[in-house]
Amino acid sequence: MRPTELRGVLQYVPRFRDKFVVLCLDASVVMHENFSNLLVDIAVMRSLNIQVGIAHGAAAEMERIAGDRGLTLSDLTGSGITDAATLEVASEASNHISQTILEGLASVDLKGAITNAVEAHPVGILKGVDHQFSGKIERVDAGFIQSLLQNNIIPVVPCVIGNGQRILFRINSDQAAFSLATNLNAVKIIYLTEHPGLVLDGELVKQIASSDVEQLLKDPVASISPAMHSKLRFAWRACRAGISRVHIINGTRDGDLLHEIFSPEGIGTLIYSNDFQQIRQATDTDVRSILAMTKDGVEADELIARTRHDIEGNLNDYHLFISNGQIVGCVAFHIEPGSAIGELAYLFVHPDHENQGIGKKLVKFVEEKARQSGLEALVALSTQTFSYFVQKAGFEEGTPDDLPPSRRKRYFNSGRKSKILIKRLNR
Template sequence: MKVSDLRGILQYVPRFRERIFVVAIDGEIVASPNFANILLDLAVLRSLSIKVILVHGAAMQITQLAAERGVAISNADGTGITDEPTLKVGLEAVTNVMGEVMQGLTSVDLRAVYSNAIIAHPAGILSGVDQLNTGRVERVDTKSLHLFLNEGIIPVIPPIGYDGEGKTFRVNSDSVALEVAEAMGAIKILYLSAYDGVVVDGELVGTLSIAEAEDFVKKHRGTGLVETGLISKVEHAVKACRLVRVPRVHLLNGLKDEALLSEVFSQEGIGTMVYSNEYQQIRRVYKKDVRAVMALIRQSVDSEELVKRTRADILAHLDDYHVLEVDRNLVGCVALHVYAEQGIAELACLYVHKNHEGQGYGRKLMNYAEQLAAEKGVKQVMALSTQTFNYFQQKGGYTESTPDILPPERRKKYDASARNSKVMIKNVSVVAPLEASRV
């Protein structure tokens, strides 16, 4: 591990210390070779004083055990009918998983307890069909869970619930994780499954707002193009963020080593995060940001990609500058200088930190500046560049022009700089309210 990696982790520690994470692991992941690595990751979280509640599934184990016993099960994941034979096989499979989980936690010196904290009632009759032994979570015994957490003990919760009379119900682990997170005030739910996350057009989607996640479910539910297990997790992520107010829900591939830590302790992560708060935003620059902005663009200034700007230069036009924040860290910036008399604006100081290239942030900043220009009544935006003019043409739709289009005061600076920058131009128009530019 690099020192810079450790520093990156440490910036999150104050935010997460003594807060609760609900980690939901599918049965398939428990049975995988990578489960041992996940246990080590949980030990890291505990060493940083992060409180962990572990929820596990058992669908794969139920299916396998039923096949071995020659039992025809009515449902494996706790979302459909659970008849008596299925419940019997399910309880045995869950008990087997429990042994694996507890043995694994003990092997990494983590104290844990198997908890019957889920109080469930029958799911009842749905669409005219009795769901039999399938249950729904009625409430969570938060008192016992807090007692365990305060003693440094990890509660392990199975996909099983009990009513006041001791009757047993099969419950869906995705739903259990959601209900536990709500009841315990968790700040994260992490779903570890065999899915990489949400993939659209062959590309992994790193972040989804609630609206985007809802749209994904609406488009793909019942189509057969996306597995029902992933749809379930996205649906529960939406409920967690919108109704329960869990700030962030992460969908991770639990078969990948270090997926858990990479997702929790990095700005970009490696899975899909559904969020309810402002994870990314473009905002104006304040005086306190100027030093950080200068540090951000220093490398590009040194390579003569950007014009050198002093602190006084930025302060003199402070309202023109905007920054892109990702998880409260500045990763990009842009400036828009308006020449109202000429009806034109200059898009300047467009830069994204090298560690965040390839994420589309440059285009977001460009679009934001163009939209801002349109809001100000400007019809054209120009950009001057010595090295990135291809980017403006290919990604932004700019065309090459001549220095003759520059406003007089800007032309003087252009000639004095001797940079011989190419001048790019683009017509702009308002396409949406400016508030929609938050990313």
């Protein structure tokens, strides 16, 4: 790592300092050779004062035990029916995974504790079928978990837990992570699996809104494995419960956890709550980020260079598209005093976020503002993107006569010979 890369990482530190993040580890991740790297990454998170809680599954370990002993299990994931024999295997597997996690945490000088702060009750009889020893979470003792966190102890929630009356139930670890996160106001849940994230039609989905996840869960032809279905279901519920970001990443690949947290583009699948994307006015603390983001666009001559002074002088004109807490796009809306024509300018979307409709949303946003201001038309000047304005944003090609007089003068003085695009708003 180059020392200068630290700057990029450090911008995330204030955002996550003292915040609670839930990691949900599939057993296959805990049993994988990369687990030792993952533990170091958890130690890095703790060293930056990010509070961490862990929930874990047992499926891969249950499969191993059942294979060794020639047993047939009634369910692996905690979502189906758990018979007595399966509960026994689940219990043994869960203990083994919990212990492996505790030993691993100790190996990187972190303290952890398996907690009984979570209580379950039986799933019961669903559509006439008794789910026997499958449980769902009834209660999370948030105060207990808080006291562990305050004492720098990472709580570890297993996937076989009791009901307070010495009866054990197999629970779904995705639900355990969800319950832990919602009861302790976590900022995010990260599901660590042995897959890169959500893959649809052979393509990794990098970001998906919770409303789209809802549709996907209802889609009978969507090809999603039961394990991924469960993660998506709890991710969607977490977003609804106010946790704005849930990640599904590959826990068996070195570096993915830190990459997901400390880089703008992430590496797995991000499920975000719908109000998590927004357009807001720029503030003076954003100017540096705007200039950094648009640097390549200026160098490619797609945008006219603007100085810090130019932006600060008209700060109210600048609007930013925020996704996942990051500035990923910008647009400026200028009105010459007394003019009935506004100008949309400095439209830019970060290349990592192109083709997600962000450009159109920024154009629409400005259009709406122009309408609200009672303007007759909106113009945009472009040397390379005129076809976007025409084909995607409903503009048509105009002439210098369409520009307000003072703008026309600057247009001719600049010598850029940009195309003039105009959208009349009274149609």
